[in-house]
Amino acid sequence: MTSREIKGISREEVAKHNKQGDLWIIVDAKVYDLSRFADMHPGGLAVLIDPEVAGQDATDVFYGLHRHEVLEKPQYARLQIGVVPGEESVIKSKVIGQTSDVPYAEPTWLSKGYSSPYFNDNHIAFQKAMREFFDTIIYPEAQAREEDGKRVSQEVLDKMAALEIHAMRMGPGKHLKGRTLMGGLVKPEEFDYFHELIISQELARMGARGFADGLLGGTVIGLPPVLNFGSPELQRKVVPDIFAGKKFICLAISEAHAGSDVAGITTTAVKSEDGKDWIINGEKKWITNGHFADYFTVGCKTENGLTAILVPRTEGLSTKPIKTSYSSTAGTAYVTFDNVRVPVGNTLGPEGGGIFVILSNFNHERWAMCCGSARSQRAVVEECLKWVNQRKAFGKPLSSQAVIRSKLASMIARVESAQAWLENVTYQMCNMSYKEQSSKLAGQIAFLKMYCTRTAQETAKDAVQVFGGRGITKTGMGRLIEMYHRTIPFDALLGGAEDVLGDLGVRQAMRQMPKDARL
Numbered sequence: 001m002t003s004r005e006i007k008g009i010s011r012e013e014v015a016k017h018n019k020q021g022d023l024w025i026i027v028d029a030k031v032y033d034l035s036r037f038a039d040m041h042p043g044g045l046a047v048l049i050d051p052e053v054a055g056q057d058a059t060d061v062f063y064g065l066h067r068h069e070v071l072e073k074p075q076y077a078r079l080q081i082g083v084v085p086g087e088e089s090v091i092k093s094k095v096i097g098q099t100s101d102v103p104y105a106e107p108t109w110l111s112k113g114y115s116s117p118y119f120n121d122n123h124i125a126f127q128k129a130m131r132e133f134f135d136t137i138i139y140p141e142a143q144a145r146e147e148d149g150k151r152v153s154q155e156v157l158d159k160m161a162a163l164e165i166h167a168m169r170m171g172p173g174k175h176l177k178g179r180t181l182m183g184g185l186v187k188p189e190e191f192d193y194f195h196e197l198i199i200s201q202e203l204a205r206m207g208a209r210g211f212a213d214g215l216l217g218g219t220v221i222g223l224p225p226v227l228n229f230g231s232p233e234l235q236r237k238v239v240p241d242i243f244a245g246k247k248f249i250c251l252a253i254s255e256a257h258a259g260s261d262v263a264g265i266t267t268t269a270v271k272s273e274d275g276k277d278w279i280i281n282g283e284k285k286w287i288t289n290g291h292f293a294d295y296f297t298v299g300c301k302t303e304n305g306l307t308a309i310l311v312p313r314t315e316g317l318s319t320k321p322i323k324t325s326y327s328s329t330a331g332t333a334y335v336t337f338d339n340v341r342v343p344v345g346n347t348l349g350p351e352g353g354g355i356f357v358i359l360s361n362f363n364h365e366r367w368a369m370c371c372g373s374a375r376s377q378r379a380v381v382e383e384c385l386k387w388v389n390q391r392k393a394f395g396k397p398l399s400s401q402a403v404i405r406s407k408l409a410s411m412i413a414r415v416e417s418a419q420a421w422l423e424n425v426t427y428q429m430c431n432m433s434y435k436e437q438s439s440k441l442a443g444q445i446a447f448l449k450m451y452c453t454r455t456a457q458e459t460a461k462d463a464v465q466v467f468g469g470r471g472i473t474k475t476g477m478g479r480l481i482e483m484y485h486r487t488i489p490f491d492a493l494l495g496g497a498e499d500v501l502g503d504l505g506v507r508q509a510m511r512q513m514p515k516d517a518r519l
């Protein structure tokens with residue numbers, strides 16, 4: 001709107017325009033002319049010509065039914081014809097890159113007046129830059145792809161590559177050497193798991209679960225075995241294109257026969273007669289990014305146990321999409337291997353040592369999922385706090401109902417404990433070698449993931465109760481809650497089902513019991 005069009009319009013003047021065809025309202029000290037829009041209003045005409053709305057201040061009723069972003073859409077923003085003189089708008093639009101002032105909407109380390117033993121000034125600067133990047137570049141893409149189900153655009157991947165975000169998502173390590181991270185904001189040798197946590201948590205804030213996996217979740221779980229166990233030649237061939245966002249990789253472990261039960265894998269790899277190639281046969285299911293991947297990190301049954309093998313998209317390998325309850329932008333696929341030949345040099349780790357390769361990779365994968373889970377729970381807490389504050393029911397804000405406050409109390413306690421535990425585990429990761437992490441943290445991370453996803457499901461259920469029908473509606477006020485509630489089982493299943501993880505942690509603890517432990 002140009003300054004010529006913004007006029008001061010008194011409340012008395014607005015009140016004169018109170019009927020169909022000549023209909024003005026006030027929302028947050030701004031005057032809107034709905035005369036022509038009223039017939040097209042998705043909520044109907046009747047509500048707008050109600051005497052309590054037409055020509056009146058409709059701020060409370062508006063925010064009880066719409067998200068603020070409605071007024072930011074150009075087609076609605078242009079309905080504004082003026083402001084009420086002497087009054088100030090209170091409701092501010094989201095500022096790119098800014099942290100939220102809503103209590104518990106940010107982890108304590110990002111909240112004013114709190115401090116942290118884990119995050120230093122560099123993490124704080126890194127988070128700020130990352131949030132700006134995600135708010136500006138990723139958020140619009142996330143919303144569009146979650147909706148249309150298409151693959152993330154090359155343009156966005158290129159922008160991420162320019163800042164080395166694909167490489168950083170692999171965590172700290174020698175793969176970062178010589179790279180300019182985030183335009184030089186963090187030195188490769190200073191990059192640690194807290195920096196990586198920041199990237200995962202900013203991604204979770206985008207409120208698009210299928211997209212979060214579609215944005216190369218397959219690389220996060222499929223590439224570490226290549227980086228940690230692949231031969232230098234293999235790494236030279238494969239890694240540069242992946243970090244440049246030009247080629248894609250996924251992890252292909254689970255099968256219709258074997259989900260969390262990795263040892264039950266039936267896909268076979270046998271050596272060719274000359275011993276130079278593997279010949280692979282079998283099927284993999286629920287493979288994130290599989291539909292558009294160029295490489296597959298595959299768990300295969302071999303003569304002497306399980307072996308991890310890197311398989312390029314080649315003759316005999318085919319993929320087809322699986323329809324799941326989240327967006328097809330994730331590229332979830334069914335992968336078939338029909339006499340697929342790959343050189344033996346593509347073996348990751350020792351032959352028969354695949355269990356170790358796969359399990360050690362699971363720690364990082366599960367930890368990354370905990371980062372996302374804790375942060376998306378927090379986004380739900382923020383939505384709920386805003387909603388109960390602005391929504392009036394039975395003449396009072398929802399927050400005045402004790403039963404609602406009790407749900408919020410549980411949600412907040414759950415998310416705070418998940419984040420605090422996560423930060424502790426992350427700190428341990430920063431101080432352990434990859435190998436030590438495998439032996440010392442597998443149980444901790446398994447429990448943490450079990451806890452995060454269990455609490456997330458509780459929070460999803462509570463949030464739907466708080467939002468009512470809007471919590472099961474894909475557009476409008478409750479759209480984030482609907483998405484969260486629909487997709488929450490993904491976190492509880494991918495990377496190991498909850499119960500299996502809990503059991504894994506206890507079994508590991510039992511193995512470590514001192515021989516002389518007695519009551």
Ligand code: HEM
Pocket residue numbers: 025027032034041042043044047048053058061062065066067070071076079475476477
């Ligand atoms: C600037 C003024 C307004 C605009 C641009 C607007 C726009 C919209 C839009 C886009 C929707 C679809 C749902 C969504 O995306 O949130 C909607 C729904 C609705 N609107 Fe409005 N609206 C305005 C004012 C009002 C007012 C003053 C009322 C007063 C009662 C109202 C009542 C409703 C209702 C009842 C719905 C259906 C909500 C639901 O299904 O949950 N709107 N409006």
